[in-house]
Amino acid sequence: MRLRCIAVDDEPLALSLIQSYIMANENLELVQVFEDAIAASEYLNHTSVDLLFLDINMPDITGINLYKSLIQKPMVIFTTAYKNFAFEGFELNAVDYLLKPIEYLRFKKAINKTIDFYQYQQTNQKEVVEQSIFVHSEYRLVKIDLKDILYIESLEDYVKIHIQNSKMILSLMPLKRLLEKLPEDKFKRIHRSYVVPVSKVKSILNRKAELLNGEILPISNTYASFIEDWQQLQS
Template identity: 55%
Template sequence: MTLKCVAIDDEPLALELIKTYVKRFPSLEMVQTFEDAISGAEFLNHQQVDLLFLDVNMPDITGVDLARSLTNNPMIIFTTAYRNYAFESYELQALDYLLKPIDFKRFTVAIEKAIDFQKYKSAAKDPATDEAIYVYSEYKMVKIMLKDIEYIESMGDYLKIYQTKADKPLLTLLTLKKILEKLPKQQFARVHRSFIVAKNKIKSIHHKKINLAHAELPVGDAYKDFINQQKGI
């Protein structure tokens, strides 16, 4: 698998550094680089690429606005010297957000995410055998192993994902409806307007209460059939 890459940055030295880093990865191919954001955007709207390194602060158009204008949807790694665009990168579901000067070790982490996510997208999906999902949290994409999820709680437009191997829940901008589309039905169930539970993490069900190792969840009236389906627990 080779990821076709494009880099757009109005700083020539920054482009050269990215090109140098990219050459160290056999699985990456730098197709084109642009110092001009407008030319880069035109190229991207006519060519399909896998990964875009995109500077945020450019004179003609910001990287954020450029990303919003794209008709194709490559994975995006934002590069910038400024932290104040982090929310915009989160909103656009960027793969990662690298601060300049870019450290090679940190660059490697971002590339590993890109390769991992590309494999995830390219794989033939069988919901019964999925092992992980990807969500955006703290301005980057995070891989979550399904076996580690205990339950998920809705907080309006946000979700808290509780994992058995984590000290605190992971927060992501997502709805229960959307995350249910990512989760295999054989392993997870919605039991309340605010909760999804991992079926294999249920210890017992009593009086419309689901007991887990680290929590007790209510079963909503609209989901009471779930209790009847779990009589074997």
């Protein structure tokens, strides 16, 4: 598998470096490079590619606005010399962003993530979702194995995904949208603020669910039917 990609950067040295990295990676096929953002925009509106390496801070049009203007949006990895641009890239669901000067190992890590996400998109979603999901966190796309999720907590517009033997993952999305990504027979809402993997519930007592890791979460009246459903699964 090779991803067709183009690179856009108004700095010749930065563009040359990205070009060399792309050509050194067997999973990538370099289709075109552009120093002129306007020319890149016109090209992309007539040519389909899989992946776009896009500098954010360019004189004629920012990489952010260029990407927003595209009719068909390929996967994008933003490149920038300024950390403060990362949040804008995050809002556009960028696969990753690379901070200049870009090191090859960091570049390769971003490509491995991109390949995972591409395969996730191309494979039957029902089959894939049984194993993992992708969410955006800290301006990057993160792959989460479903078996590692301890529970999910809602914080208004954010969700906290508590992971076994790892740090918590914070993602900007409502709980309802995250639930759409999860297999409904394996993850159940027990409270307006909590979703649990059914397999991680150890016991239930007094409208409280004890998880395998010892965490205790409330079960609200609205989702009290979970108690009976869980008991039936244990019998």
